[in-house]
Amino acid sequence: MPREPSVEGGGAVDTPEIVHSVRRADLKAVGEVRRSLRELMRHRCRAEATEVAELLITELVTNALVHTEQGAEVSACIADTRLRVEVRDYAARRPRPHVPTADDGTHGRGLVLVETLADDWGVDALVPGAGKVVWFELDA
Structure with a gap:
């Protein structure tokens, strides 16, 4: 999930990252x-980038835990000035942004927030039965 450290001038460049397994x-x-x-x-x-990233990672991890039957694998790394966050879950169903109505209360806004606030985002399907990765990137 996290990118490999880049190699420049023969030595590895330290790529700060986090990795979490969430039950x-x-x-x-x-x-x-x-x-x-x-x-x-x-x-x-x-x-400002940190605040946005915290909101978006909260939405993606919560979605993975609420809408799937298993846990999630979360990773984040910073390369140059770009933050990439990935949340892997084990459900094949692709999430879609949902425009919430007044009847939805506070639910249904997560992917709309990701779509609006992230510099880039997407969903990558894994091999059949292995789930998917929902990711976003921010210029940090």
């Missing part, structure tokens, strides 16, 4: 993931 229905772990991301971005990114 099924462990919504308390969402805060841990968010704190790890904040720490990763602390001295490398603008405060």
Whole structure:
């Protein structure tokens, strides 16, 4: 999931990253993931980018835990000035942005937020039966 460190001039460049495994229905772990991301971005990114990244990672991890039957694998890395976050779950169903109505309450806004706030985002299907990766990137 995280990108390999780039190699420049014969030596590996340190690519800061986080990796978390989140158990099924462990919504308390969402805060841990968010704190790890904040720490990763602390001295490398603008405060506004950190706030957006925390919101988006919260949405993606929560979606994976609420809408699938298994846990999720979360990774984030910063390469140059670009943050990439990936959330892998084990469900084949592709998420789609949903325009919420007043009847939806506070639900259904996660992917709309990702679509609106991320510099880039997408869904990559894995081999059949292995699930998918939902990812976003931000210029940090």
